[in-house]
Amino acid sequence: MPLRRSHTKSRKGCLECKRRHVKCDEGIPKCTLCKKRKLECRYPHPNEGEDSPMASSSAQDETESGTVTPPRDFPLATRLLETRLFHQYLTSTYHTLSRDGLSAHHLSMTIPRMAASCPYLLDSIHAFSALHLASVETDNRASWLDHAVRYQSQACAGLSKVLPEMSPQDYEPAFVSSIIIMLFAIGSRVLSLEARPLDPLLVVLEARTLISGPAMLFSRIKEGGIDAQLDGWLCAPDTQESLESGKNDQDIMTSLARLHSIIDTRKGSDQPTYCATWQQLQQAIEPWPKIGPHGGPLAWPLFLSDKFSSLLQHGDWIARVLFLHYGVAMRLLCHRWYVRDWGRRLVWATLQQLDEIPQDWEETISWIRRAAARED
Incomplete structure (x- = not known):
């Protein structure tokens, strides 16, 4: 009677190797098989496969206490x-x-x-x-x-x-x-x-x-x-961005100054919301290329009021233009790997929602388009 060939099972291998019942070399980020076959390589959670009551109880206790002790295996x-x-x-x-x-x-x-x-x-x-x-x-x-x-x-x-x-x-x-x-x-x-x-x-x-x-x-x-x-x-107020001050941030401040002049002429119940939102945006951008004590453009959403959000949802043009300036400001951070073209995407997505642009805003919207499209 022929001897049955022994097979070493991969108990800690990736999910694809487990599915195929083959030995996994547990390569990171992809094992050799998945890399060769161009498959998605995923590994089970560390605690998966620990079926004993003691292991389950221990894992539950550790989770509830907020501490985790790595399993022996x-x-x-x-x-x-x-x-x-x-x-x-x-x-x-x-x-x-x-x-x-x-x-x-x-x-x-x-x-x-x-x-x-x-x-x-x-x-x-x-x-x-x-x-x-x-x-x-x-x-x-x-x-x-x-x-x-x-x-x-x-x-x-x-x-x-x-x-x-x-x-x-x-x-x-x-x-x-x-x-x-x-x-x-x-x-x-x-x-x-x-x-x-x-x-x-x-x-x-x-x-x-x-x-x-x-x-x-x-x-x-x-x-x-x-x-x-x-x-x-x-220590943000004392730390300067590696990206030097350039034309883009100067243009934003110039455009914001023009926008402030328009806000001053718009009397009514919404003017305090406009003024507060404008001031917060100006404080986020003005210290550039330093971050500033208010956290820079990245932190600006923290200061958005529900009233401003409501104005934006209802198509208020001053609110729209303020929001678009925020998108342009995020372009200042495009050299960060986790921001990249995020500001441009926000601008394009906002512009796509606009209906006919009033004549009073055509020049401003035209500048915003150019600023968002600029390669830094």
């Missing part, structure tokens, strides 16, 4: 992936954030140390690093995006468990994680492989919701009187 693919992502953050990704007016020391030293005892912060770092890799390794973009989305989901789930009963010690890691989650939301739209129609106002209101989280936590940090590890991290 931690999948090799996951270990390699997370090492690669953390290495990417420490050697490359954090440098891209330090240009935003954030302390490079805190980004490279304090925050990684904080993440070592905070799973949701670590997950947010892994997610953002995977997204960064998706932007530079275009051949593997789909795989990196898949990893990025899974870690982002874990980060959001972990943060949501902490928020209801947050202690002062949680403020700083939650603040950093919420900042990274917000930047991820912007970057994932820019890098997404899906070409979905864009609702500009909805997108900006979603950004307002995301930014409100870090803003609330930052207020708690300032009011808490605790020994802040992030003291000096937000």
Whole structure:
């Protein structure tokens, strides 16, 4: 009777190799088989396959307590992936954030140390690093995006468990994680492989919701009187963008000045809303190429009022023109990998919704079109 040939089963391999019942070499971001056959390579969650009651109970207890202890048989693919992502953050990704007016020391030293005892912060770092890799390794973009989305989901789930009963010690890691989650939301739209129609106002209101989280936590940090590890991290007023001041930002300020003159002549109940929105936009752009204390164009959605949103939804032309200036202002950030042409896309999507342009606004809209189309 012939001996039955033994077969080593890949218990920690990718889902495609499991489906085909073949040995997986657990390559990152793609195993050899998936790379050769040009297949989407996805790995199961680290806890999948741990079927014992003890493992399930342990995982549940760890999730509820907000801490995670790696299982003894931690999948090799996951270990390699997370090492690669953390290495990417420490050697490359954090440098891209330090240009935003954030302390490079805190980004490279304090925050990684904080993440070592905070799973949701670590997950947010892994997610953002995977997204960064998706932007530079275009051949593997789909795989990196898949990893990025899974870690982002874990980060959001972990943060949501902490928020209801947050202690002062949680403020700083939650603040950093919420900042990274917000930047991820912007970057994932820019890098997404899906070409979905864009609702500009909805997108900006979603950004307002995301930014409100870090803003609330930052207020708690300032009011808490605790020994802040992030003291000096937000040094935006003293940090200059690597992109030098140019014609585009000067043109925006000139156009905003003309718009302010028009707003001054529009008396009525909506004028205070116009004035407040204009001032917030001017404060976001005027310090350029410095970020400024108000967070620059990226933070402008935080200050949008519901009244302004309502005016925009009802086709108010001053509200439309103010919003379009925000899209042009976002073009100033086009050299950041997680922003790129986001400002241009907002402008085009808004212009597509416009009906006949009133004669009074034709010159302004014509300038906005040229500014959005300009190659920087």
